[in-house]
Amino acid sequence: MVLEKRLDYVFNGYQVPKGSRSARGKSVARRKAEDNGMFAFELLATVAGKLLSGEGNDTLTNIEVGNSQRVIEEKPLKTEHCEWGRCDEGAIVSNVGSPRRSQKCARKNYIATSSGEVSCAPFKNSCVDKTKIRGKVGGFCNHSDSMLGNSNEGHSHSYSGSHDGKSGDLMEEDVKPSPKLGCSDSSVEVPPHPVFTPKRSSFPNYLGRDDDENSSGCTQPSKVNVKKAYRPQRIGDRRIRRLLASKHWKAPPPPITSTEGELSNSGMKPVYRWKKMCYTRQRAGHQPCAPFKKRKLVGTCSTSTSEGGMSSEYVSSPAEKIIKGEASDSIASIHGGQKSSTNSGDFRVKLNIKSFRVPELFIEIPENATVGSLKRMVMEAVTTILGGGLRVGVLLQGKNIRDDNKTLLQAGISHNDKIDSLGFTLEPNTTHPPPPLESSEQPALLLPCNASKPLSRLSASPVPDPVEVPAVSPDPPLAITGNFIESDHDSAPSPLEASLDKISLNSLALVPVPEINVEALAVVPFHQKSRRSELVQRRIRRPFSVSEVKALVQAVEKIGTGRWRDVKLRAFDNAKHRTYVDLKDKWKTLVHTAKISPQQRRGEPVPQDLLDRVLSAHAYWSQQQSRLQVKQQSEACLLH
DNA sequence: TTTAGGG
């Protein structure tokens, strides 16, 4: 099942929806959720309170991570409980049919959302930051695998034969397909899926098993799986598989249309580009796309304060600024700035980060994984993102003060000014987006169950028309929506996914986002887009196991070098994560490995006998190749 | 799309 959800990471409180995918006008239906610009971090913090020195550090505590899987438990944020009831949100939400979130603050909603039912609750909330979670059920693929396995003839048998019972790796993999969550072997405990437990044992096409499919992989869009499942022919899929894979891995950055247009065509490499975009954005200042200011919500919020009375201030002023676009730059914007003067020239600034959102992380996790494991994964993902540290920027009345050497006075920061105008931004210090914790793969079959609920819900309660959105925040939501769909899904989105998208769309549109949020969104888009989409993830490294090496050697002995596609088909047809290029590369390294001394070798040791075979096979086929060439040459000569 | 190689 692919629950493509987004997680809302709510760190301590008030969440500012970032939704801002608005700016990204993606024209091409580029796949990838990655395109959704997830890596934009959005931090909204408020500096509140008056001088409380030393308290500034108490931020980022209480990180609540909610996930949107259906399972979740709701955890109320411990932050403020605003009375959002008065906000539009309540009403809208109810329309949508999610009564539960009627009141009590957006914050809470987020969490709730995240707790989410598939119902898209998450999406309702301002679409802001959501992390996608792809839940996937392992094992489904095995079906196809086994079928494919059968198609393998003789050779495979012999391989498997020698293999069976012997080697740990492959067999192990067979046993527990779903669990391995992609890249991070993490601590996630994933109980084997009851129904789908793979049983390939009888036909261990050993190399055939594809962890990706069953457990992590996920680089492959669902379509592949589905297709395979129903059509055990391997030949046909090859192409699709590849296409998908390549798309996934190296989709070129989608053209940027809206605000960022300028950058769209640059040939910059992802990282660089991203940076550049950020800068550009900063320079740009206000975001055109953040026109709305719904302040009423803000005001409302201030009502209840559980955070030491800061909220009201924070809400009313900083928020406003944000809305105005002052905070336009930065990936994350922390706002607020109440500082007060204590003595003559000293300020004390209390910085309060109300929320920290990490939009669009991909987490793949089996349906049957525990909530705890999901939490861990989320934590891991977040940690990864934050691992690089954060950069702090200082904003004064929306302007970024870059000169670190200026004194506060020189920079114009003084307590005489409106302190409110002081803001901070946080941006991830990491150049690369966090590695996806998963891959995308989902058996279509499972989807229904998950989806059904949400869907029905949706249908039951008519979703407000996107048209309504404008009232709240015209631009952003729509844009977001469009992007969402396009970017996230490939040519063959599963029905579920499609529905989810729609839902999310609607939700987004519908969701009355506090103005602040809207504004924030406007800002965000840029980053989002620039980021993930551009940064193409490098495939996770997957060292060849001895079993794989053995299979490779056997195949090459039989087929020879120079026909990697055939080798792939023969011995690795089911291992989707091994491309013929991979095999070729592996052979190259094997040959090299065989030539060097054992001491120089790294990684899992390859049995010497295998290496010997590598050398002999290499020698043999090299000779064949040269002979062939000679032959051809002589023929050519004769013809002449 | 595959191969073949360099990075």
Next chain:
DNA sequence: CCCTAAA
């Protein structure tokens, strides 16, 4: 593993 020129 990635990237690409060639085929």
